[in-house]
Amino acid sequence: MKKVICECGHENPYGTELCESCGKPLKDQGKGLVNMRYEGAARRSQTYSRTIVDKIWNFFSSVKVGVWIIVLTLIASSLGTVFPQEMFIPPGERASVYYQQEYGTAGQLFYQLGFHNLYSSWWYMLLVAGLATSLIIASIDRFFPLYRALKNQRVTRHPGFMKRQRLYHTERAGEDAHDRLKKAGDALREKRYRVREENGNLLAEKGRFSRWGPYVNHIGLIIFLIGATLRLFPEMYLDDHIWVREGQTVEVKGTGGEYSVRNEEFLIEFYDDEDERFINNPQQASAVAKTYQTTVTLFQQTSETIGSGVEPDEVEQFPIRVNNPLTFDGFSLYQVDFKLNELSEFTFAVEPEEGTDDELYSETIDVNLYDPETVYEMDNGFTVEILEYFPNYVFENNEPGTLNRIPDNPRFIVEITPPGEEEGEMSMVGIQVNNPLSEESDYRLRMVDFDTNHVSALAVRRDRTIPILIAGGIIFMIGLVQGAYWHHRRIWIQERDGELLLAGHANKNWNALKKDFSWLSEKTGLPEPADQAEKEETDGTRDEGVKSNHGDAGSDKQ
Amino acid sequence: MATLAQTSSNLLLAAFFLYFLATVFFAVSITGGRFKNKEGDEKNRTGTYGYISSVLAFVSAIGYFVTRWIAAGHAPVSNMFEYTTFLGIMMGLGFVIIYPIYKSRVLGLFTMPIVMLIIAYASVFPTEIQPLIPALQTGWLQIHVITTALGQGILAVGFAAGLVYLIRVTDFKAKSKKVTALELVLFGLLCFVGHVLLNMGFGAAGYEKEFNYTNEYGEQAQMEYQLPAIIGPNEAELASETGSNPLLLAPDFIVADDLNAVIWAFIAGTALYWLLRLVLRKPIGGALQPLVKGVNPQSADELSYRAIAIGFPIFTLGGLIFAMIWAQIAWTRFWGWDPKEVWALITFLFYAAYLHLRLSRGWHGEKSAWLCVIGFAIIMFNLIFVNLVIAGLHSYAM
Numbered sequence A: 001m002k003k004v005i006c007e008c009g010h011e012n013p014y015g016t017e018l019c020e021s022c023g024k025p026l027k028d029q030g031k032g033l034v035n036m037r038y039e040g041a042a043r044r045s046q047t048y049s050r051t052i053v054d055k056i057w058n059f060f061s062s063v064k065v066g067v068w069i070i071v072l073t074l075i076a077s078s079l080g081t082v083f084p085q086e087m088f089i090p091p092g093e094r095a096s097v098y099y100q101q102e103y104g105t106a107g108q109l110f111y112q113l114g115f116h117n118l119y120s121s122w123w124y125m126l127l128v129a130g131l132a133t134s135l136i137i138a139s140i141d142r143f144f145p146l147y148r149a150l151k152n153q154r155v156t157r158h159p160g161f162m163k164r165q166r167l168y169h170t171e172r173a174g175e176d177a178h179d180r181l182k183k184a185g186d187a188l189r190e191k192r193y194r195v196r197e198e199n200g201n202l203l204a205e206k207g208r209f210s211r212w213g214p215y216v217n218h219i220g221l222i223i224f225l226i227g228a229t230l231r232l233f234p235e236m237y238l239d240d241h242i243w244v245r246e247g248q249t250v251e252v253k254g255t256g257g258e259y260s261v262r263n264e265e266f267l268i269e270f271y272d273d274e275d276e277r278f279i280n281n282p283q284q285a286s287a288v289a290k291t292y293q294t295t296v297t298l299f300q301q302t303s304e305t306i307g308s309g310v311e312p313d314e315v316e317q318f319p320i321r322v323n324n325p326l327t328f329d330g331f332s333l334y335q336v337d338f339k340l341n342e343l344s345e346f347t348f349a350v351e352p353e354e355g356t357d358d359e360l361y362s363e364t365i366d367v368n369l370y371d372p373e374t375v376y377e378m379d380n381g382f383t384v385e386i387l388e389y390f391p392n393y394v395f396e397n398n399e400p401g402t403l404n405r406i407p408d409n410p411r412f413i414v415e416i417t418p419p420g421e422e423e424g425e426m427s428m429v430g431i432q433v434n435n436p437l438s439e440e441s442d443y444r445l446r447m448v449d450f451d452t453n454h455v456s457a458l459a460v461r462r463d464r465t466i467p468i469l470i471a472g473g474i475i476f477m478i479g480l481v482q483g484a485y486w487h488h489r490r491i492w493i494q495e496r497d498g499e500l501l502l503a504g505h506a507n508k509n510w511n512a513l514k515k516d517f518s519w520l521s522e523k524t525g526l527p528e529p530a531d532q533a534e535k536e537e538t539d540g541t542r543d544e545g546v547k548s549n550h551g552d553a554g555s556d557k558q
Numbered sequence B: 001m002a003t004l005a006q007t008s009s010n011l012l013l014a015a016f017f018l019y020f021l022a023t024v025f026f027a028v029s030i031t032g033g034r035f036k037n038k039e040g041d042e043k044n045r046t047g048t049y050g051y052i053s054s055v056l057a058f059v060s061a062i063g064y065f066v067t068r069w070i071a072a073g074h075a076p077v078s079n080m081f082e083y084t085t086f087l088g089i090m091m092g093l094g095f096v097i098i099y100p101i102y103k104s105r106v107l108g109l110f111t112m113p114i115v116m117l118i119i120a121y122a123s124v125f126p127t128e129i130q131p132l133i134p135a136l137q138t139g140w141l142q143i144h145v146i147t148t149a150l151g152q153g154i155l156a157v158g159f160a161a162g163l164v165y166l167i168r169v170t171d172f173k174a175k176s177k178k179v180t181a182l183e184l185v186l187f188g189l190l191c192f193v194g195h196v197l198l199n200m201g202f203g204a205a206g207y208e209k210e211f212n213y214t215n216e217y218g219e220q221a222q223m224e225y226q227l228p229a230i231i232g233p234n235e236a237e238l239a240s241e242t243g244s245n246p247l248l249l250a251p252d253f254i255v256a257d258d259l260n261a262v263i264w265a266f267i268a269g270t271a272l273y274w275l276l277r278l279v280l281r282k283p284i285g286g287a288l289q290p291l292v293k294g295v296n297p298q299s300a301d302e303l304s305y306r307a308i309a310i311g312f313p314i315f316t317l318g319g320l321i322f323a324m325i326w327a328q329i330a331w332t333r334f335w336g337w338d339p340k341e342v343w344a345l346i347t348f349l350f351y352a353a354y355l356h357l358r359l360s361r362g363w364h365g366e367k368s369a370w371l372c373v374i375g376f377a378i379i380m381f382n383l384i385f386v387n388l389v390i391a392g393l394h395s396y397a398m
Helices: A050-063 A063-079 A095-112 A115-120 A122-152 A159-163 A178-191 A210-232 A466-485 A509-525 A530-539 A548-551 B001-033 B046-072 B080-102 B105-122 B137-168 B178-206 B256-280 B284-292 B297-330 B337-362 B365-387 B393-397
Strands: A167-172 A194-198 A203-205 A237-245 A249-251 A260-268 A289-300 A311-322 A326-328 A331-352 A364-368 A375-379 A385-388 A395-398 A400-402 A413-415 A425-430 A434-436 A443-463 A491-497 A499-506 B209-214 B220-225
Touching: A050 A063, A063 A122, A095 A115, A115 A122, A115 A395, A115 B220, A122 A210, A122 B105, A159 A167, A159 A491, A159 A499, A167 A509, A178 A194, A178 A203, A178 A326, A203 B337, A237 A249, A237 A260, A237 A331, A237 A530, A237 A548, A249 B284, A260 A331, A260 A443, A289 A326, A289 A331, A289 A443, A289 B284, A311 A331, A331 B105, A375 A395, A375 B137, A385 A400, A413 A443, A425 A443, A425 B337, A434 A443, A443 B365, A443 B393, A466 B256, A491 A509, A499 A509, A509 B297, B001 B046, B001 B080, B001 B105, B046 B080, B080 B105, B080 B297, B080 B337, B080 B365, B105 B178, B105 B284, B137 B297, B137 B365, B178 B256, B178 B284, B220 B256, B256 B284, B297 B337, B297 B365
Parallel strands: none
Antiparallel strands: A167 A499, A194 A203, A203 A491, A237 A443, A249 A260, A260 A289, A289 A311, A326 A331, A331 A364, A331 A443, A375 A385, A385 A413, A395 A400, A413 A425, A425 A434, A491 A499, B209 B220
16 A cells, blocks of 8 residues: 655555654644544554455454443343352252242243353353454554554644644744743653653653553453463363361362372351450351361372372361462362261160160270271171161162262161171161061160261362463553553644744643643743633534544543 | 440541531532632632541541451451441542542532432441451452442542533423433432431331241241331231231342332432422422532543543452452352352443543543443442342342
8 A cells, every 4th residue: 555655754654644753634634623543543444444354353443343342241241140140049959940930930031041151151252252352453453553653753743733732822932932942841851741852843741651551451351361261171270179077088189199188177166145346236146157167188199109008298287268278289279168067987786686785785886987897896796797888878769779978867787696696687777777677686786876077178279370360460450550540641832933832632631731731831931722622612513422523632542 | 345336436427427517618618609808819718628528527437447447356348337338438538539639619519418328328237346257257358348449439439520510511491301311310319318317217216027938948037127018028927016017028039128128218219309399499400500500511521530530440450350369269269250240340341331432432521421320320239239139149248
């Protein structure tokens, strides 16, 4: 494409509206304020629209499209909160019936539209992907032209540029104009402006770096979104949990056997009703948990010793609490759930079916409910053999069975063999159950004691995307602050053909620029420029809204 | 300790009256005549007195915050009363920060009553110090909540400025959609006033009714009503000796006493609104308009935008970034699509859209001011509705 050569001699890229160097309006010679958005630089999206690539590029580079995507994402997100997401419905409930049951027809519709898993739906993902695409394309489309324009800008500006700035003033230059210009330069330096002078013209500029803020924060957002997407790969993100009983050692899932933890003690603490801080509180303080804590010992085995029977090394002991996870080697263990007083051990004695025999009771066996032995030999000569063990007994389809391996309702089928006998007697024992199964039975097991344990659930997490997310978050915040708390302002002062011209532009916060001008006026006696946008407004020529060209002058997106 | 808690309440009360004093000063400074000294220079100092009052109110409110923190042993931002109060205080701080830049007394006249309203609204919730559950016992929670409240407070100042702009530029003489919409906003604020007054009234009269009902888990439970029941809880039966049965019963997934309070707030708001209209004989916005006639619309517009531009990064830092850090530590994941999280994201997206519309599509003036109003509505929705009605992980923050 051919370059546009300005009368000042600068070669501008095709599509440029204001000369990069002197600011002369190249396209429209009209009246009104000049459009300072992106310094009037040539943006790809505003220049080409022939090929399909151009069209896609133009679509995503449009802020209008970007805002639409933001608004659609916003509305979609809010729809998902009308009823709970599937992950929040009570465990064990089936989504297909739950929504209708709980919320009626609206609930049914919510479910059928797939809103119960809205945030992982393909179309929500598509919206987020659209947002990311828009972020990337819109940023590239604007950053490079803007960078060029700000880099190439000259001190001496075309009068057409000066006149059509929002803050502008002109008057006959007095004898002392040259002096005043010099004084102005010094004064503005004092205000921390970067001042450049050229043939009696002056450009004072401050806070240009704030113009890069939006691009920096967009880069941060994109990095963040990339990090969030990487979580979909199993290598990057592990989400599992383990139940550990007190005294038990359990392998940490996902570590390939390298790490294991032993639950030393689970502790639950409540607030004290006597605590004087809460005395006026109608709710009982003792009903509120203060601490959930699992004290664990972490063990590590090197890959050579796994499975070789070598004792693992103790790494550390750590109290895992809510808000205080144990972190090691990229893994984190969180306190997430617990179960108090789970049965752990039964103590049995053998007693005769009829009558009592105190002596027998002194001989007992302890049966571990997690891992019972097959045969127990008692010192008094009895042998107890465990034939069947149902940790969580159910009777289904005319057969005894177990729901799972958790000893919530333990039942045993045992065979008791008295001393010297060959044949034993079978019976079924459990909590408040003692049924003989043999035809003849002289002895039975009697439960004399039991023991319980607390069980703690620990979430196992490894999230390798966290550093990426942190980096994205930090870059995003830096960009946001950079763009929001600093403002790019420029002041042009010219002495040309016996005339003094003053103009000013701020990308936002005109208030501060005007204050700088009035300060300058106090210091040097230079006149204060008028706000041409305000003048237009009082003249009634300015229309609030998108279509207004004039409004754009003050709405220069950096 | 109990006495420290008492000191804390007294300081909050003092802050409330100082905010009131600031409102009065700003009102006088705008409506009162111009005081000129012998040389003819303007000597109207009431605006400055108003600002000083608002600063003193903030100092007193911080006194409340610190003493309550010491008394409770944790930062007082962990239930509805504490958080909402703190939001009011932060809006006051937002004003204290922004006033010196723009010296807008009208902004003071609008911000101070809203701060008072938020603090009064907070005091309807139980004000006792509550024990902190384990998930809330972390410095990150406090950092997250304090930063979020500061951000939202400054965004709320943007709302106040937007409101000033709208009242300034709207033509109240003719009926129009704009007038209706603006009156609706003022009606909304009056609903809050009505809610506070009703609760104070029935509270002073010692009204309390108890219902037995079936909760969302199908269990029997009790619910106490501080206002007469229009809507009762699911399968409710009156447990108190006297009192009438509710007109309607709510389904089990709705927190019935809150819904009942919302209905009462609307009734009271409607009553107040029409009472005022009868007295004023014109739209309320129209009655307020003379107060703001001295305001330059463009300054009000820029002011509201500045407040949003200052508040947005702070809100993002507190409401999203610090929130994610806390969620990662307390709940094992930085994001879980909990309704409160989603609405924080919605707030973020909304203000992001506002900034893009304003900066690159030239949405200035009226459109921009309306967006400020909607943004504040979203913040209040997240605070009230999402906390009280849509139950989520954050709902313990009641």
